[in-house]
Amino acid sequence: MKRIICALILGLGLAGAANAAEETPLQLEGVTIVSAQELEPMLNQGIFIYDLRKKASYVDGHVPGAESAAAYYNAQTTTLDTGFLGPNKSDRVLFYSHGTTGWKSYWAAKRAVEAGYTNVMWMRGGFSEWAASELPISR
Numbered sequence: 001m002k003r004i005i006c007a008l009i010l011g012l013g014l015a016g017a018a019n020a021a022e023e024t025p026l027q028l029e030g031v032t033i034v035s036a037q038e039l040e041p042m043l044n045q046g047i048f049i050y051d052l053r054k055k056a057s058y059v060d061g062h063v064p065g066a067e068s069a070a071a072y073y074n075a076q077t078t079t080l081d082t083g084f085l086g087p088n089k090s091d092r093v094l095f096y097s098h099g100t101t102g103w104k105s106y107w108a109a110k111r112a113v114e115a116g117y118t119n120v121m122w123m124r125g126g127f128s129e130w131a132a133s134e135l136p137i138s139r
Contacts, residue, residue, distance in 0.1 A: 100126070
């Protein structure tokens with residue numbers, strides 16, 4: 001009986017891990033999805049870039065000009081304190097996290113749209129796509 005219970009607990013734990021690694025959707029209503037290559041020429045064109053990864057990952061390396069927004073995101077409730085984005089809801093804002101399984105940036109972009117921001121972008125491939133493309137990295 002104990003083995004069955006242990007197997008069930010382990011099975012549930014593995015199922016939870018599989019869900020955590022599930023890829024984000026290919027589309028997000030109200031959001032423009034951009035690749036790393038599409039983002040690079042925008043770096044000096046008045047875009048606000050927000051990194052949703054943990055602060056330690058941000059310090060290890062991030063997209064040039066990106067700000068860490070991890071402190072404004074609540075992973076338990078998938079909410080974003082959008083106050084840090086500023087009052088101009090037509091500003092171009094872009095969110096990214098680790099990669100295609102980076103749900104933090106997905107939810108941040110979704111919450112920004114829900115808060116009325118009209119020029120929201122999401123780099124779905126995240127920092128892993130940026131680094132793999134051998135684009136400049138700030139530290």
